[in-house]
Amino acid sequence: MQTLTFTPKLLRQRRFLSFLLPLFAIFVGLGSPQSVLAQAAVTDNTVTLNIKGTSTTLNTQNPTAGPGVFNGANLGTFDLANSADVLNLNGATLTINDPSGVYNDGQLLFRIYMTGSSAPGFTSISLGTGSLSAGVRTFTVTGLNRNLLTSLTGGAGTGYNFDVIFRANDNNTFGSSITSAPVKTATFTVTGTPIAPTNIGNSNVFINTTGATTPNTTYGASSGAVPQFQGANLGAYDINTGKLTLNGGDLTTFESGGDAVQGARLIYQIVKPIQPGTPNPIIFSPSQIALVQVGTGTAQNGGTSRLYSNNTALRNIISGLANFGVGTFNISVRYEADVLRNGSPTILRDDNGGTGYTASFTTTGIPILVDTWTGVINDDWFNSGNWDLNRVPDFNTNVIIPDFGVGNTKPYPNINAGVIFNTFGGSGPAVNNTNSGPAICRDVDMQGSSQAQRSILRLVNGRWMVYGSFSNSFDSYIQRLGSSAPAILEFAGTGNQTITGGTFTRVELSGGGTKNLTGIMSVSLSMKFQPNGGLFTTDPSNPDKNYLEFSNRSVDAPDGAQLLGETDAAYVRGFLKTVRTSVQANEVDSNGNPDPRTFGNIGLTLLFGGTNNPGDVTVTRNTAESYTPLVPTNGGSARFGIRRIFGVRPSFSGPLVATLTFRYLDTELVNLGPQGTGSVPEPNLALFVSTSGGNQFGGLGRDALDQVNNILTKTGVRTFATFTLGDIDKPLPVSLTGFDAKRNGADALVTWQTASEQNNKGYNVQVSVDGKNYRNVGFVASETPNSTAPKAYAFTDTEKNKAGVRYYRLEQLDLDGKSTFFAPRVVTFDGKAAEASTSIVAYPNPLNNETLHLSLNSSVSGTAVVRILDMTGRQVGQRQVAITLGSNDIPVENMSELKSGLYILNVMLPSGEKKTMKVTKQ
Numbered sequence: 021m022q023t024l025t026f027t028p029k030l031l032r033q034r035r036f037l038s039f040l041l042p043l044f045a046i047f048v049g050l051g052s053p054q055s056v057l058a059q060a061a062v063t064d065n066t067v068t069l070n071i072k073g074t075s076t077t078l079n080t081q082n083p084t085a086g087p088g089v090f091n092g093a094n095l096g097t098f099d100l101a102n103s104a105d106v107l108n109l110n111g112a113t114l115t116i117n118d119p120s121g122v123y124n125d126g127q128l129l130f131r132i133y134m135t136g137s138s139a140p141g142f143t144s145i146s147l148g149t150g151s152l153s154a155g156v157r158t159f160t161v162t163g164l165n166r167n168l169l170t171s172l173t174g175g176a177g178t179g180y181n182f183d184v185i186f187r188a189n190d191n192n193t194f195g196s197s198i199t200s201a202p203v204k205t206a207t208f209t210v211t212g213t214p215i216a217p218t219n220i221g222n223s224n225v226f227i228n229t230t231g232a233t234t235p236n237t238t239y240g241a242s243s244g245a246v247p248q249f250q251g252a253n254l255g256a257y258d259i260n261t262g263k264l265t266l267n268g269g270d271l272t273t274f275e276s277g278g279d280a281v282q283g284a285r286l287i288y289q290i291v292k293p294i295q296p297g298t299p300n301p302i303i304f305s306p307s308q309i310a311l312v313q314v315g316t317g318t319a320q321n322g323g324t325s326r327l328y329s330n331n332t333a334l335r336n337i338i339s340g341l342a343n344f345g346v347g348t349f350n351i352s353v354r355y356e357a358d359v360l361r362n363g364s365p366t367i368l369r370d371d372n373g374g375t376g377y378t379a380s381f382t383t384t385g386i387p388i389l390v391d392t393w394t395g396v397i398n399d400d401w402f403n404s405g406n407w408d409l410n411r412v413p414d415f416n417t418n419v420i421i422p423d424f425g426v427g428n429t430k431p432y433p434n435i436n437a438g439v440i441f442n443t444f445g446g447s448g449p450a451v452n453n454t455n456s457g458p459a460i461c462r463d464v465d466m467q468g469s470s471q472a473q474r475s476i477l478r479l480v481n482g483r484w485m486v487y488g489s490f491s492n493s494f495d496s497y498i499q500r501l502g503s504s505a506p507a508i509l510e511f512a513g514t515g516n517q518t519i520t521g522g523t524f525t526r527v528e529l530s531g532g533g534t535k536n537l538t539g540i541m542s543v544s545l546s547m548k549f550q551p552n553g554g555l556f557t558t559d560p561s562n563p564d565k566n567y568l569e570f571s572n573r574s575v576d577a578p579d580g581a582q583l584l585g586e587t588d589a590a591y592v593r594g595f596l597k598t599v600r601t602s603v604q605a606n607e608v609d610s611n612g613n614p615d616p617r618t619f620g621n622i623g624l625t626l627l628f629g630g631t632n633n634p635g636d637v638t639v640t641r642n643t644a645e646s647y648t649p650l651v652p653t654n655g656g657s658a659r660f661g662i663r664r665i666f667g668v669r670p671s672f673s674g675p676l677v678a679t680l681t682f683r684y685l686d687t688e689l690v691n692l693g694p695q696g697t698g699s700v701p702e703p704n705l706a707l708f709v710s711t712s713g714g715n716q717f718g719g720l721g722r723d724a725l726d727q728v729n730n731i732l733t734k735t736g737v738r739t740f741a742t743f744t745l746g747d748i749d750k751p752l753p754v755s756l757t758g759f760d761a762k763r764n765g766a767d768a769l770v771t772w773q774t775a776s777e778q779n780n781k782g783y784n785v786q787v788s789v790d791g792k793n794y795r796n797v798g799f800v801a802s803e804t805p806n807s808t809a810p811k812a813y814a815f816t817d818t819e820k821n822k823a824g825v826r827y828y829r830l831e832q833l834d835l836d837g838k839s840t841f842f843a844p845r846v847v848t849f850d851g852k853a854a855e856a857s858t859s860i861v862a863y864p865n866p867l868n869n870e871t872l873h874l875s876l877n878s879s880v881s882g883t884a885v886v887r888i889l890d891m892t893g894r895q896v897g898q899r900q901v902a903i904t905l906g907s908n909d910i911p912v913e914n915m916s917e918l919k920s921g922l923y924i925l926n927v928m929l930p931s932g933e934k935k936t937m938k939v940t941k942q
Contacts, residue, residue, distance in 0.1 A: 061116060061117050062081065062114065062115070062116050062186060062187075062188070062200070062201040063081070063115045063116060063117055063156075064079070064081050064113070064114075064115040065079070065080050065081050065112070065113060065114045065115065065186040065201060066078060066079050066080060066081075066090075066112065066113050067080060067090060067109065067111070067112045067128070067184060068109075068110045068111035068112065068162075069095070069107065069108065069109060069110065070106055070107070070108040070110050070165075071095060071096065071106075071107060072096070072098075072104065072105055072106060072107075073104065073106065075110065078090035078093060078206070080184055080186065080201070080204040081201065081204075090184070090204055090206050091204040091205060091206070092205070092206070093206040093207075094206070094207050094208065095107065095182070095206050095207065095208040096208055096209070097208065097209040097210070097211060098169060098208060098209070098210050098211070099210075099211050099212040100169060100172060100210050100211070100212040100213060101212035101213045102212065103277050103278065105169075106167070106169070107167075107168045107169050107208065108164075108165055108166060108167055108168065109130070109164050109166040109168055110162065110163065110164050110165055110166075111160070111161055111162040111163065111164055112128045112145070112147060112160075112161055112164075112186075113147075113158065113159065113160045114126045114128070114147055114150075114158070114159040114160075114186045114188065115156060115157070115158050115159075116156070116157050116188050117155060117156060118152060118155060118156065118157040118188070119155040121152050121155075121157070122190050123150075123157055123188040123189065123190055124149045124150065124189075124190075125146070125149065125188065125189040126146070126147030126148060126149075126150050126157075126159030126186075126187075126188050126189075127144050127145065127146060127147060127186070127187050127188070127189065128144070128145045128147055128161070128184060128185075128186055129142035129143065129144050129145075129184065129185040129186075129187070130142060130143055130145070130182070130183060130184045130185075131143065131182075131183050132168055132172070132180055132181070132182050132183075133180065133181055134174055134178060134179065134180055134181075135179035135180060135181050135207065136179075139181070139183065142183075142185065145161065145164065145166075146161070147159035147160065147161045148160075148161065150188075157188070159188070163364070165361060165362060165364065165366070167217060167277070168182065169210070169217075172210055174210055175211075176210075176211045176212065177209060177211060178209065178210050179207060179208070179209050180207065180208055180209070180210065181205055181206075181207055182205065182206045182207065182208065183203050183204070183205050184203070184204050184205075185200060185201060185202070185203050185204075186200070186201045187200035187201065188200075216274055216276055216321075216322055216323060217276060217277070218273075218274060218275045218276050218277065218279040218281070218323070218359060218361070218368065219273070219274050219368065220271055220272070220273045220274075220284070220355060220357045220368045220369075220370050221271075221272060221370055222271070222272040223240075223241040223242075223269060223270070223271045223272075223355050223370050223377075224238050224239060224240055224241060224246065224269050224270050225238070225239040225240075225241055225249045225266070225269045225286075225353055225377070226238055226239075226266075226267040226268050226269055226270075226330075226331045227239060227254065227264070227265065227266060227267065228263075228264075228265040228267055229254060229255055229263075229264055229265075230263070236267050236331055239252060239379070241269075241353065241355075241370070241372075241377040242372065242377060249353070249377050249379050250372065250377045250378065250379070251378070251379065252379040252380075253379070253380055253381070254351070254379050254380065254381040255381055255382070256381070256382040256383070256384055257338050257381060257382070257383055257384070258338075258383070258384060258385045259338065259341060259342050259346050259383040259384065259385045259386075259387045259388075260342060260385055260386075260387065260388045262338035262383065263336055263338065264336065264337050264338050264381055265334055265335060265336050265337070266288060266309070266333060266335040266336075266337055266351070267330070267331050267332055267333050267334060267335070268286060268309050268311065268329065268330030268331050268332065268333040269286045269309075269311070269329070269330070269353070269355070270311065270314075270327060270328060270329035270330075270331075271284045271286070271311055271327075271328045271329075271355045271357065271370065272325060272326070272327055272328075273325070273326045273327075273328065273357050273368075274320070274323055274324070274325050274326075275323050275324050275326070275359070276322050276323030276324075277323070278361075278362070279359050279360065279361050280359065280360045281326055281357050281358070281359055282357075282358040282359065282360055282365070283310075283311075283313075283328070283357070283358050284311040284313075284328035284355065284356065284357040284358070285308045285309060285310050285311055285355070285356055286308065286309045286311060286330070286353055286354075286355055287306050287307070287308045287309075287353065287354050287355070287356060288306065288307055288308070288309070288335075288337075288351060288352065288353045289303070289304060289305070289306040289307070289351075289352050289376070290304040290337060290341075290349055290350070290351055290352075291303050291304065291349065291350045291352065292341075292344055292345075292347060292348070292349050292350075293348065293350060295347050295348055296347075297345055297347060298344075298345065298347060302344050307335070309330055309333045309335065310330060311328035311329055311330050311355075312328065312329065312330055313326055313327070313328050314327040314328070314329050315327065328357070337349075337351055337381075338381075338383065340390065341383060341387075342387035342388050342389055342390055342418075343387070343389055343390055343409070345387060346382075346383045346384055346385060346387060347382065347383065348380055348381075348382050349380065349381055349382070349383065350378050350379070350380050351378065351379055351380070351381065352375075352376035352377065352378040353376060353377050353378075354369060354370065354371035354372070354376045354377065355369065355370040355371070356368070356369050356370075357369075386416075388416055388417065388418055388462055389409060389416065389417045389418065390417070390418045390419075390420060391407045391408065391409045391411065391413045391417045391418070391419055391420070391461075392407065392408040392409075392419075392420040392422060393406060393407060393408075393419070393420065393421050393422065393432070393433055394406055394407065394408050394430070395424075395430035395431045395432065395433070396430070398431060398443040398444060398448060398449075398451075399431035399432065399433060399434045399443055399444055399445065399448075400433075400434065400436070400443055400451050400453070401433045401434065401435045401436070401437075401459050402436075402437075402451075402453055402456045402459070403451075406433065413459075413460060413461040413462075414460050414461070415460050415461070415462060415485070415487050416462060417461055417462055418461065418462050418463040418464075418465070418488065419461040419462075419463065419464045419465065420465045420467065421433065421464070421465065421466045421467060421475040421476075421477050421496065422467050422475060423467045423468045423469065423473060423474055423475045424475070425473075426473070431444060431445075432475060432476040432477060432478070433477055433478070434478045434480050435459045435477075435478065435479045435480060435481070435482065435484050435507075436451070436453055436480050436481045436482060436504075437453060437456050437457065437458050437459050437481060437482025437483055437484065437505070438453060438454055438455075438456055438457070438458075438481070438482045438483075438505055439453055439454065439481045439482060439504040439505050440452050440453065440454060440504070441453065441480070441481065441504070453482075456482075458482060458483035458484060458485050458510075459479075459482070459483070459484040459485070460484075460485045460487070461485075461486060461487070461488070462486075462487045462488035463488035463489045463490075463491070464477075464486055464488070464489070464490055464491065465489075465491045466491060466492050466493075466494070466496035466497060467496075468493070468494040468496060469494070470494060471494050471495050473494075474494040474495070474496045475496050476496055476498065477496055477497055477498070478497075478498045478499075478500065479497075479498070479499045479500065479507045479509055480500045480502070480503075480507060481500070481502045481503065481504045481505045481507055482502070482504075482505045482506075482507065482508075483505075483507075483508045483509075483510055484507075484508070484509050484510065485510045485512045486509065486510070486511055486512065486513070486517070487512050487513045487514075487517075487531070488513060488517060489517060489518040489519070490511070490517065490518070490519045490520065491518075491520055492519075492520050492521065492522040493520050493539075495522055495523070496522075497522045497523075497524075498523075499523070499524050499525045499526075500525070501525055501545075501576060506526060507525060507526065508526045508527075508528055509524060509526070509527050509528070510527075510528040510529070510530060511527070511528070511529050511530070511531070511535050512530045512531045513531045513533040513535070514531045514532055514533050515533045516533055516534045516535075516536060517533055517534070517535045517536065518536050518538060519535055519536065519537050519538065519539075519541065520538050520539045521537060521538065521539030521540045521541045521542075522539075522541060522542075523542045523544070524541060524542065524543050524544070524547075525543070525544050525545045526545050526546050526548075527541075527543055527546070527547045527548070528547075528548045528549075528550060528553075529547070529548070529549050529550060529553035529554060529556055529590065530550040530552055530553055530554075531552065531553075531554060532552045532553070532554045533554045534554055534555045534556075534557055535554065535555065535556045535557065536557050537556065537557065537558045537566060537567075537568060537594070538559075538566060539565065539566060540565065540566070540567060540569065541567075541568050541569065542569045542571060543568070543569070543570055543571065543581045544571040544574065544576070544577060544581055545571075545576060545577050545581055545582070546577075546581060546582045546583075546584055547568075547570075547581070547582075547583055547584065547592075548584040548585050549584065549585035549586055549587065549590040549591065550585065550590070551585075551587070551590065552589075552590065553585065553589075553590035554589075554590055555590070555591065555592075555593050556568070556591070556592045556593070556594070557592075557593045557594045557644070558592075558593075558594030558595050558596070558644070559594065559595075560594055560595045560642050560644040560645055561899075561900045562900065563595045563640075563642075564883070566594075566595070567594070567595045567596060567597055568592060568594070568595070568596035568597075569596065569597055569598065570582070570583065570596065570597075570598040570619075570620035570622065571598075572598070572599055572600060572601055573600065573601075579618065579620075580598065580600065580619070580620050581598070581620050582620055582621045583596075583620055583621045583622050584621065586685070587685070588685050588686050588687045591643070591685060591687075592641075592643060593643050593644050594642070594643065594644045595640065595641070595642050595644070596622060596640070596641050597638065597639065597640040597641070598619050598620045598622065598638075598639055599636060599637065599638045599639070600617055600619060600636070600637050600639075601635075601636045602633075602635065602636065603617060603626075603628065603633065603634045603635065603636070603637045603670070604628070604633050605628045605629055605630055605631065605632060605633050605634070605676075606628070606629055606630075607627070607628070614627055615627075616679070616681070617637070619637075619639045622639070622641050623641065623664065623666070623682070623683040623684065624639055624641070624666045624668070624680070624681070624682060624683070624743075625680070625681045626668070626678045626679070626680055627678060627679045628676060628677070628678045629677050629678060629679070630675070630676065630677040632672060632674050632675060632676055633672060634670035634671070634672050634676055634678075634740075635670055635671035635672040636670070636671040637668065637669070637670045637671070638667075638668075638669045639666060639667065639668055639669075640666065640667040641664070641665070641666055641667075642664070642665040642667075643663055643664050643665075643685075643688060644663070645663065645665065646660060646661050646662055646663040646664075646665075646688075646692045646693065646698075646744070647660070647661035647665070647717070647744055647746075648660055648661070648692070648693045648694070648698065659746060659747060660692040660693055660698040660699070660700055660746065660747065661692075661700075661708065661717075661744035661745065661746045662684060662688045662689050662692070662700055662705075662744060662745045662746070663687075663688040663689075663691075663692060664682075664684050664685070664688045664744065664745070665742060665743070665744045666682070666742070666743045666744070667741070667742050667743075668740045668741065668743065669740065669741075670740055675738065676738065676740060677736060677737065677738050678737050678740075679733065679734070679735045679736075679737070680707070680733070680734050680735075680737045680743070681731055681732070681733045681734075682707060682731070682732045682733075682734075682743065682745060683729075683730055683731050684705075684730050684732070684745060685730065686702070686730065689701075689702060689705075694871075694913065700745065700746060700747045701747065702727050703725070703727065704747045704748045704749050705722065705725055705732055705745045705746075705747075705748065706719060706720070706721050706722050706732075706745065706746060706747070706748035707719075707720040707721065707722055707732060707734045707737075707743060707745060708720060708743070708744055708745070708746045709737075709739050709741055709742065709743050710741060710742040710744075711739060711741045711742075717744075717746070718739070718774075718776055719746075719748075719776050720734055720737065720739075721734065721748065722734050722748070723735050732745060759771075759772040759773075759830065759842055759845065760772070760845060761828040761845035761846070761847050762847065763847050763848065763849065764816070766820075766822065766849075767816050767817055767818050767822075768816070768817040768822070768826065768828060768847045769814065769815075769816055769817075770785055770814065770815045770816070770817065770828050770830075770845075771812070771813065771814045771815075772812075772813050772814075772830060772842075773810060773811065773812045773813070774807075774810065774811045774813075776807060777802060777804070777805070777806060777807045777811065778805075778806055779805055779806065779834045779835050779836065780802040780805050780806070780832065780833075780834065780835070781801070781802060781805065781833040781834060781835050782799060782800055782801040782802045782832075782833055783799065783800045783802075783813065783815075783830050783831065783832055783833070784796045784798075784799055784830070784831040784833065785797055785798040785799070785800065785815045785817070785828065785830060786828070786829050786830070786831055787817065787819075787826055787827065787828055788826070788827040788829075788844070789824065789825070789826060789827070790827075790865070791827050791844065791861060791862075791863030791864055791865055792863065792864045792865070794827070794829060796831075797817050797819060798815050798817070800813050800815050805835060822849040823849050824848070824849060825846060825847070825848050825849075825861060826846070826847050826848075826849065827844040827845070827846055827861065827863065827875070828844060828845050828846075828847060829841055829842060829844035829845070830842040844861075844863060844875050844909075845875060846860070846861040846875050846876070860874060860875070860876035860927060860929075860935045860937070861874070861875050861876070861937075862874055862875075862912075862925060862937050862939050863875060865939050865940060866939075866940035866941070866942045867915065867939070867940070867941060867942065868942050871911045871912070871913065871915070872911070872912040872915045872939065873909055873910065873911055873912070874886070874901075874908075874909075874910040874912060874925075874927065875908070875909050875910075876903075876908050876910070876929075878903045878908055878929060878930065882902075882903055882929075882930025883900055883901070883902060883903065883930060884900070884901050884902075884903045884910070884927060884928060884929050884930060885898065885899070885900055885927070885928040886898065886899045886900075886901060886910075886912060886925060886926070886927050887925070887926040887927075887928075888912075888915075888918075888923055888924075888925060889923065889924040889925075889926065896918065896923070897914065897918070899912055899913065903929065903930050912925075915939075915941065918941050919941070920941050920942055921940075921941055922938060922939075922940055922941075923938070923939050923940075923941060924936060924937075924938055924939075925937050925938075925939055
């Protein structure tokens with residue numbers, strides 16, 4: 021038998037079953053079968069056989085043997101090993117006197133067994149309802165092509181009996197009103213070795229009862245070494261969150277005698293039987309899972325064996341059951357294979373004698389209902405007749421807005437909460453929703469297949485409160501400003517909510533849960549955190565496809581979209597951005613006072629001065645990550661940036677000057693660094709800037725620090741790139757703005773630049789051939805121990821006989837003897853010139869539990885993808901890292917989690933170049 025595999029998860033089924041209940045009631049109402057008194061009798065019947073390629077019709081009613089008579093006939097001898105020796109039952113006819121016209125079910129029953137042995141039960145073939153004319157009913161069936169030699173095991177000369185009975189039944193009831201002919205018998209003999217008939221069997225079911233990432237459990241459909249599916253209890257699951265996944269199954273087929281198996285499938289059906297709270301059974305429509313052939317088949321004696329399987333169907337059978345209450349459910353499975361036989365298609369089944377293989381499971385909890393929009397009345401969200409449950413959704417209801425498809429005239433929902441409005445987009449009758457309250461739901465699923473083929477949902481007036489996930493994958497959601505009442509979408513969940521993104525006007529956040537954005541959300545007016553708003557998060561490792569965007573200035577938002585109400589307990593943690601076009605120097609308000617740009621109240625203001633206009637200014641903010649640029653040696657401590665990073669990019673590339681204010685949250689000053697152990701004391705905050713994407717920072721200091729309102733101010737800012745706040749008492753002794761090493765013929769030219777220097781003695785230039793063990797090759801003294809002016813340095817390594825890869829790094833020495841190392845750069849001395857492509861080296865290599873670094877010089881900026889493979893080629897990790905033009909030192913986190921061994925790093929650079937290297941983990 022086939023095995024079935026289930027994984028507990030949620031199905032979203034509708035109330036499609038409701039139409040079955042009246043039919044069921046009618047069926048129940050039939051009561052006990054009626055007995056019709058009629059003078060009926062069998063008058064004639066025949067069977068049509070294919071005997072060794074010849075079609076022969078034999079009369080079974082005639083009581084004596086003879087030509088054309090079935091009873092007592094010898095059908096001949098058949099060689100089971102010869103595919104040309106066939107004995108097929110192809111058709112039958114039955115004629116009865118039926119003056120009352122009530123016998124509407126004809127049947128042919130047959131059996132084959134060894135002569136002299138006990139007779140088995142009969143196999144039934146339906147002859148249909150027949151046709152009635154002048155009190156005579158005739159039943160006919162053709163095209164049976166039933167191989168009667170199937171499964172015969174007798175040796176040479178074994179005789180068989182072939183018995184048939186014809187009968188007709190009154191109202192399909194096998195009671196007293198049955199008209200039957202007596203048993204008629206023919207015989208035949210077999211020789212040769214039997215060839216197994218075309219068949220299916222050995223079926224299994226694949227089920228996952230704990231989650232999609234865990235292995236499947238294999239159930240034998242009937243019996244075997246694996247757990248038996250038939251009669252199994254698959255466990256209890258929460259009706260809303262349970263995950264019981266049917267992942268498919270497998271089926272073995274055997275084809276012979278010219279048959280060809282064309283394909284196979286698993287068919288499953290869920291039934292909620294009669295139980296307390298369920299007076300009538302609830303029968304769901306069958307669903308099927310395609311089974312795919314594995315390999316090309318295996319030749320066996322007399323035919324070919326094939327395996328059809330699917331173990332990744334991911335059908336969560338709990339999903340969609342909430343509307344039908346909790347309790348016990350049955351899941352039945354059967355298997356079908358399509359067979360081409362003598363040019364005609366037929367179907368073979370493995371279905372446990374027609375009843376299917378059945379297991380049970382139980383659901384618990386308070387169901388979260390699934391309410392589907394139908395639009396059968398109008399476009400009013402608050403009209404219960406527009407929903408398939410005939411009830412307006414509440415906080416315990418998941419909502420589905422289906423895609424009605426091209427040409428469908430049913431309206432999609434409009435939300436007009438607390439107002440009087442006209443239906444059908446303003447052209448229909450007026451509706452008074454002044455007492456409606458806000459629109460409410462849990463999950464909302466706006467369905468579709470593309471942006472051009474999608475459902476639509478409009479928030480026109482009033483408030484809509486969503487307590488669960490917000491699925492808007494095809495930009496189906498439309499939010500108006502609100503003509504009668506401001507249109508506000510409130511994400512109000514107390515637990516985690518997932519938001520796919522879209523375009524919004526006013527958004528509010530409440531409930532205290534985490535709102536996780538998975539796509540791009542654009543806000544045109546405002547995003548407001550209520551006091552219990554919780555967190556709004558994005559994934560900063562995917563800034564191109566997952567971010568929050570605040571719109572530019574507009575007629576409706578003169579200052580652009582605004583971020584309101586952020587606190588230490590309720591804020592955006594992740595990546596957001598905004599742009600302000602045509603920014604001018606020395607801007608003033610209507611009263612002539614300086615008017616700094618606030619960039620949507622995201623925490624950064626800039627008041628540009630001087631004579632140059634910055635033009636369009638793009639600002640980004642990252643509050644999910646912080647910088648840990650360097651860890652000095654000889655007793656030094658780590659120098660952290662806070663968990664707030666601004667990127668400022670004016671379109672004008674010439675000289676600019678501005679006063680910058682930097683707002684922060686107290687929670688962003690603690691739990692810093694990879695281990696979350698770093699912090700920056702608030703009194704020590706100072707502004708730092710990086711022109712290398714955070715690789716190196718220069719200290720700008722501060723002019724004012726307001727610790728009550730969390731605002732740092734710095735005037736005279738002339739560099740606009742990446743800003744963060746760090747510790748003024750732990751600045752980098754030397755703030756590098758550039759560090760590089762390049763091949764110059766047989767030598768290496770090492771260059772570096774500084775933005776500021778404090779207590780600086782000078783630099784040891786060091787070299788290594790393995791990335792771990794370094795030695796000094798030169799010393800360059802500082803021009804002055806303390807300086808805030810830019811400095812440039814250079815050193816040429818003229819050692820002879822350089823070969824292979826050499827790693828160059830700087831050791832900066834303080835006057836008090838402390839030192840700091842700057843990440844290495846790589847130079848290759850293979851061949852006559854340096855490599856034209858990007859050079860990249862992993863260090864330290866081998867590594868213990870250190871952080872692995874990638875040192876590289878890149879020709880472009882962008883995102884690199886680092887894939888970590890073990891020596892079998894299995895991917896064990898993947899990282900996305902930001903790469904800037906020029907030198908980069910990239911940490912590859914979590915290598916300490918890997919086991920000892922040899923690993924392959926595949927690096928896809930922003931330029932499209934691919935680099936591969938091996939790393940040993942000790």
